Amino acid sequence: MSEVSEFQSNNYLKFFVNPKYRIRRHLVALTLIAMVFLNSDPLHADRVQTLSKYFMFLFLVTMCYINMYFLIPRFLFHNKFSSYMAGIAIYVVLTYFIVLSLSAVHKYYLPKSSQTVPSVKIFFFVFVILVLIAASTAIKLFQRWVTDSQRINDLEKLTIHTELEQLKNQINPHFLFNMLNNAHVLTQTDPQKASQLLLKLSDMLRYQLYDSTRNKVLLTADIQFLTDFLNLEKTRRDNFEFIVYTNGQLNGVQVTPLLYITFVENAVKHNGDSDNQSFVHLFFDVNNEGLLFKCVNSKPHTEMPKYGLGGLGLVNVKRRLQLLYPHKHLLEIKDEKDTFTVNLLIRT
Secondary structure (H helix, E strand, O other): OOOOOOOOOOHHHHHHHOHHHHHHHHHHHHHHHHHHHHOOOOOOOOHHHHHHHHHHHHHHHHHHHHHHHHHHHHOHHHOOHHHHHHHHHHHHHHHHHHHHHHHHHHHHHOOHHHOOOOOOOHHHHHHHHHHHHHHHHHHHHHHHHHHHHHHHHHHHHHHHHHHHHHHHHHHHHHHHHHHHHHHHHHHHHOHHHHHHHHHHHHHHHHHHHOHHHOOOEEHHHHHHHHHHHHHHHHHHOOOEEEEEEEEOOOOOOEEOOOOOHHHHHHHHHOOOOOOOOEEEEEEEEEEOOEEEEEEEEEOOOOOOOOOOOOOHHHHHHHHHHHHHOOOOEEEEEEEOOOEEEEEEEEEO
């Protein structure tokens, strides 16, 4: 997909999750552990004590890696909590006995003059290993959460993209059917107008086949498409007039293609009064609040099927708005005595 995932664009998350940074992550973690553990007490000249510290450092690091790459993937990620806790308990017991053994060796080899040096603190090392295990577990759980969130995010975008394509593909045949039906009527009443209609229709279909396949189009291009559509309708009907009014800086503004045609189609469809003057007025206003679209159409004097949101086109456009502009759009529909008004605000 063309959209870049938020997770992929975050350098901090990349460092924690991306496999290519694995060696760097491990070097940073080992350096921090070494700084904290090996420098926790002053190193004495006694060789046995120094070797004991390095042995415990290697032991703790090994335990962390076994936790991250064996216990967590095999037990914790598969919800085998009792097995995981049993593994941690074995760690603690093993640490206890190893520290006891090192303490005994240390006292045996320590000269009499150095007996004042504090012995290895068993509970301190047990606490240290529990902290390291908790830290390594938290890191793996965080990595799993980020990976799962990224996967869910990508799946949601893929699902939305697929649904949007299906909705848009349903709009195109609906529009084409209406225009061809108009051309069919005109071929019987006014062949010259039918010819003009078909020529303009070819230009509009070119827009639909090429420009509307993009994720975004220029607002000015979409307005021109709507203007062509209303011109086609004016060719077919004598008592019909329309206005396309624009306000604000429209140049460079991009919108989702074929977002407004459904409202305009329905405005034309439901004011077909051949005996009286009918109109459709479109307003586009770009301001600090966002992009405001307003469609006002006249209602026929004779009662027609109720203009509502039950049609396939309007149901689709409502769904597209929910997918494309969640919590960033406001759609209002006013059914008054003589007019029907649609207000759509897309917030920036």
